[in-house]
Amino acid sequence: MNGIDPIPYYLYEDQHWQEIQGAVTEEILLCIHVNGRELVTFMCTPHNPDELALGFLRSEGIISNMEDVRLLSVSDRGTCVDVWLNYSNVELPNRRIITSGCGGGVTFDDLSLRLEPLNNSGTIASNQVFERMHDLYQNAYLYRAAQGIHTSALSDGERLLVVAEDIGRHNTIDRLLGKAMKQALDTRGLVLITTGRVSSEMLVKAAKMGIPIVVSRTSSTSLSVSLAKIWNITLVGYVRHNSLRVYTAPHRIVIPDNQLFRAGGSSQPGGVGCYPDEETNLELNKAVVSGSRAAGTPWSPSPFEL
């Protein structure tokens, strides 16, 4: 499988050694050239370098769509992507910022002013969050073969539309964007689901894609929480079998009909805070709730460990 390297290792367990014919995640140095000039080199998983390059260029604002690309070629060894654009007056960023999602800004103010708040009114039902995270685990092929890899997906709530895997969290987002571009899929209004921690570079990439709901298997940082508040993005973390945390804009997470009254009418702490507009949520809720996960559906037992 491209992206997995068979590697034998020695396992020491319960005071015994054995040799295991195992595998690890493949990591390469990928170089991206634009109009013949080297733009960047980064570490990534080797499959589909074209999609990764396309997504990265769009994420960095160097291209807007496929029309901007005249030619894209991948070197024989798959470690270099040459992109030739339909215009020659492209300005490549020079600033050395060590995170691929943040070319240009230095202060938090710069960062927060760069994008407009999202006024998207989309919602997702809590059950759908659990189900799509389950789907993500099911689609984590490289992870299941060798661990040590992140998986992300774009979803309309009902199903996963595109899925991407990479050793780099932020690369998975660029890959999703590249796949979406190739399929002419509009990312705006979709839900981003990821196994990775949502640090600021992840949130910036999501915001640039017009994503109103970002769902992670794991944590958020203070900077991503602050940015999500300013940009009105719903940030969800620590999604487990039947629990999740909502850090910002909780109105986009609705609970199913049969649970709404219980929560809204109870004296549970935070119940009202979560439902500032209960009527609206009730209506939206009816529209978006899909069937609950069938009782007894096995839940992926393996939390990601990276």
Add this chain to the structure above:
Amino acid sequence: MNGIDPIPYYLYEDQHWQEIQGAVTEEILLCIHVNGRELVTFMCTPHNPDELALGFLRSEGIISNMEDVRLLSVSDRGTCVDVWLNYSNVELPNRRIITSGCGGGVTFDDLSLRLEPLNNSGTIASNQVFERMHDLYQNAYLYRAAQGIHTSALSDGERLLVVAEDIGRHNTIDRLLGKAMKQALDTRGLVLITTGRVSSEMLVKAAKMGIPIVVSRTSSTSLSVSLAKIWNITLVGYVRHNSLRVYTAPHRIVIPDNQLFRAGGSSQPGGVGCYPDEETNLELNKAVVSGSRAAGTPWSPSPFEL
């Protein structure tokens, strides 16, 4: 606590909402200037920016020791470190490589040729690996307060000498290096223990520090396994209560006296492969084995999830 931001969130669990007074990891954009010129900006945890800057500069080869530093000042908001060197003819790297451990190299060949193989003959007992990983968990203060953070340490096998935490895996290594510089601690021959995945930039940083044994709670990538082979570094992954995986140079992991004969003399697969020089290991083993962890010592139940 510096590095932790109190953040309230909504917890949805078992069909109930509640508001939690929680916390997330603090993330800032740190800017490093050298001789008045901006070198780099990256995301990190805000505590001890001086140590992070020192370690980063040494890791990048810009300084060799504390003698090279004339003045180091941290801005009032703690988001900028100004370093003035004792020499003005410093050449700052210009290449845009999106990983902080790898300024300059593009191909694997470049990378592998940059350092000499380590001929260090140090070893560590399997029990010591388990014990030091346990110590690492005990010292993960920021992680226990907010999760979403990595912890690394340098050890002589018997105890942890310096410990560092950051949202960035590779930042923890730079922080260790910065702390070591400030304490005039020689990193050569020490053991690196980390919660983070060992991708190539992690291994490159370890190799630059002269570390012969790299131990991780989690996975390795193909590139780090290849580099570890070439540089003769012992790469250990997936350390758990009583199990671990050795990817390269297994001769540096020795098992206690009372287990060696069983392993060496048995027909277990890989037993011989692990002990190409059984006599030597037997001797080394006696020298380095410390007391076993007392029976019944509680093991940290919380695997890191990042």
